[in-house]
Amino acid sequence: SFPQIQGVWPLPAWLMCLWLGFVTTLPASLAWLLRKPAVAVAAFAVAGPLSYAAGRALGALQFDNPVLLATAFLWACVGGMATYCLRTPAASGSA
Numbered sequence: 001s002f003p004q005i006q007g008v009w010p011l012p013a014w015l016m017c018l019w020l021g022f023v024t025t026l027p028a029s030l031a032w033l034l035r036k037p038a039v040a041v042a043a044f045a046v047a048g049p050l051s052y053a054a055g056r057a058l059g060a061l062q063f064d065n066p067v068l069l070a071t072a073f074l075w076a077c078v079g080g081m082a083t084y085c086l087r088t089p090a091a092s093g094s095a
Contacts, residue, residue: 035087048074049075
């Protein structure tokens with residue numbers, strides 16, 4: 001968790017910019033993965049919690065193991081939404 005931040009934003013500005021940059025690269029960097037929705041959901045469900053576990057191992061985060069299961073579910077949802085929102089007309093079967 002992050003230290004208490006005064007103001008309206010729940011996350012630091014640098015972290016929001018980092019995520020914005022990540023999201024804008026998805027159509028190009030993960031195009032191969034976005035064409036396979038089931039694989040994308042599985043990859044997000046595994047890779048997302050692994051990054052949190054790495055942060056915990058480095059001492060940057062503190063949480064219990066059940067949080068990783070919830071994180072896996074949430075990242076699987078993100079993977080599903082990403083494949084749906086970022087699909088191209090050719091990938092979805094439309095002309």
